[in-house]
Amino acid sequence: MNIAVAIFLILHGLVHLLYLGQSMKWYQLGEGMTWPENSWAFSRLFGNKTIRVIASISCVFATLVFIVGSGCILAKQPVWLSITVGAAAFSSLLVILMWDGKMKELANKGLFAILINIAIIILLLVVGWPDFGF
Structure with a gap:
């Protein structure tokens, strides 16, 4: 079971690299998708270029941390x-x-990522699953 959980977490982490490509404008994940531009938290402080850099670094970090956890x-x-x-x-x-x-097109704005993350946290901290015994 530990291999299956590790693979799931690695795959979940790798999804962040898709958003890295979106934030770096290498490609567009969806037609008209502008993530992370116009961030409610950062738009008043930074321009979209800086927001994209922050998002890109954060996406790489999230990927790496999920991979380290899996390792x-x-x-x-x-x-x-x-x-x-x-x-x-x-x-x-x-x-x-x-x-x-x-509140439009939340599925394209990371809603499922948040739901998966909430499920991970609940399973690990509340349910105590999986218990690998180490």
């Missing part, structure tokens, strides 16, 4: 739990801070 699972290191919860919390914070504040 700790595979290496049977108990710190995997703290790292994974931190990764899920950071990922959710990233999506929320980069959101444009509009």
Whole structure:
């Protein structure tokens, strides 16, 4: 089971790289998608170029932290739990801070990422699953 959980977390982390490409304007994930421009949290402080850089660095960081957490699972290191919860919390914070504040097309603005992150946190901290015994 630890391999399946680690693979899921790696894949969830890698999805952040899709948003890296979107934030760097290498491609557009969806027609008319402007994420992370017009961030409700940063637009008054920074221009869109700076917001894109912040989002890009944050996406890479989120990916790396999910991969490190997965590596700790595979290496049977108990710190995997703290790292994974931190990764899920950071990922959710990233999506929320980069959101444009509009309630339209939430599926294209990271809603599912937040729901997956909430599920990860609840499963790990509330339900206590999975219990790898290390």
